[in-house]
Amino acid sequence: MKLLERLRKVGFSKLTLLEDALAELHSYLTVIDNEDIEVSTSLNRILAEDIITNMDLPPFDRSAMDGYAVKAEDTFGASQNNPKQVIKIGTVEIGEIIELIIEKGQAIRISTGAPIPKGADAVVKIEDTEIDNELITLYAPLAPGKNISKKGEDIVKGIQIMIKGTELKPEHIALLSSLGRKTVKVKIKPKVSVFSVGDELIETGNSLEPGKIFNSNTSMISNLITLYGGELVRGLTLPDNKETIKNNLDKAINDSQIIVFTGGTSVGTKDLLPEVIHENGTVLTHGIAMRPGSPILIGISNEKVVFCLPGTPVAAYICFLKIVGPTLRKLMKCINIDPRVEVKASIEHDIPVSSMGFLNFLRVKIEKKEDDFIAIPVKLKGSGVITSLTQSDGIIEITPNLEGLKKGDNVIIKLFPK
């Protein structure tokens, strides 16, 4: 363990660039299987098939209005001074097919969504007519096709309308349902184990002892896993004990695709995780040029991805957003592996950067000023300060080559995931 002894003494000698670390890690990812589930329960799942339309939508010409189906030519020349009249010969309701054929001078009462009767080529809105028994008076002409939704207007049969890797939202569920789909192929949710490591950690609900703190990382990371589409297998607090860590790693390797540790990953004397991962797998990266979050370790153990995140909650949170979350979604072959929304704003005041060469994460609150969005940096007293997250809306990423930001600079804020 010469390497670790040296690390403990000198800290991180070499930091990897974030994009390099991710590229290497993602080259190791295995394939997650698909499953068929009910469309109605597919919210937030990742589509695992391309969707090709199996029918036209609408499946027939239908009325877009409540009114009368007519021959457009019967309305030509109609005006307030020169109204035209047609005779109602029947009614077609939504969901019905009628055999009646409209001839010149005739009309059929029709509901929105009902099939257009044969012979008709336009629908006049009920508001634009007067009716006296069966005699209908119109005051304006209609172009052929007016108020008719043509067969295939929305969707034509045989085209691709959704691609693999789409995250399914209510609008996608509506579209699948409108094509008659009851089930859909999605990625199985990757299984994830979460462990917080540290003798200083007390479980919530207990009383706090001197020198100890409550464990907040397990619940935070577990809920981020849920939010990003993973399935939590276990979320535990572990002591700084090599054997306990090793045993739990073994268990997690058996039933999880991703294993997340927080704490014990830096170069303190009790930071046992680098040692455990070295002994039970391959360390891909230890130390990334980002602040906060630099002590992160990424490893592979029995083909499972192991992340060891710093124990300070904000660093762990940011490591999740930038590394764990995108990996989880990459595993599901998501098109969009970083689901955070980007918002444009201008920065309120100068922000010098003290650590060039690092990707710096600036937490900001967004204020709307007239038509502008202003990014207001949240005052920080340490990277562990959780209130810096609850009091801000998102993060500006300051690339390693920048010395900082100047007041008024246009910036992109990546909002916290919702």
Add this chain to the structure above:
Amino acid sequence: MKLLERLRKVGFSKLTLLEDALAELHSYLTVIDNEDIEVSTSLNRILAEDIITNMDLPPFDRSAMDGYAVKAEDTFGASQNNPKQVIKIGTVEIGEIIELIIEKGQAIRISTGAPIPKGADAVVKIEDTEIDNELITLYAPLAPGKNISKKGEDIVKGIQIMIKGTELKPEHIALLSSLGRKTVKVKIKPKVSVFSVGDELIETGNSLEPGKIFNSNTSMISNLITLYGGELVRGLTLPDNKETIKNNLDKAINDSQIIVFTGGTSVGTKDLLPEVIHENGTVLTHGIAMRPGSPILIGISNEKVVFCLPGTPVAAYICFLKIVGPTLRKLMKCINIDPRVEVKASIEHDIPVSSMGFLNFLRVKIEKKEDDFIAIPVKLKGSGVITSLTQSDGIIEITPNLEGLKKGDNVIIKLFPK
């Protein structure tokens, strides 16, 4: 039923403004009870208590680095040419309390997060030292307080850090956990029944008959209810039959706070919902000046809110975003009743508005062009076109007094809810 007969003939004579309809409806809302749940399972729930801190965070002065706790004065004047030396007298690990007190010329090895030993007022990073047995050499001076997270630095006891109505996200869960909270008071999820009404509707998974369409509204609205924090009690398809509608309304009134119908709400001959709601409660609004979505009906029946949305999926979707969803969240006393994210962009080309006096909803796709976001209107062929939702990112709301948008205008896009 004179009113309805007239409506069926003339359509909507008077449309209400959206804000007026919402204000009236929200004055009728009842109170939803609270419940205590585990913090770890509170993701996306609505906080029902103000959170006052019960402790300082960190609860003690602690080290922000792995290194040596020292007296800062022992480092004053240190430089490469004039190094200073201190003697290591012990080690303090994270989670431990030690009794040792640091005197002048002494140091204690300390891990990140460990309590600062008595007598020390700074921590030197391990990377900035050389150690030879117990003799530690430093090459730079430290200011008092350096690398120490002071007790209460993040949170001071007795202050309010979260307010009622906050939607709980992983960062809030972390904050609650760090205060030792195992349970939290949240709003009970409002119970919601969803019905799609129409003889033309076929359930997905069956084969399509002539003149019929698959029901896509039940699954879409049900999943929107879930996304907005409601609890779905039932999601059903009903025929155009007054008694069936009435019976299902009665059932829903018994066990739901909100009842959503889609379809059958306009002025067609089969549009039975206005009649049913008139006979079983109070119609607050029928017809709102918005496009799409104008035929919406809002009613109260036995103190429960009843929404009758248009049957065209896009109109139903937009009515949900603007009316049903915000009401659901208002019921939970959410601070932010419309959870959609706003993004600034400029519009790609002129958009004339054909229906002034209406709140118009323009579906747009966002494209990033260099530093700018461009809003590209999605080509529409009808308000029922679901692909206009799956192919766009959000909606621009064009207020009733605007004649349209001019190319290059700054616009606010409200993204679809995620």
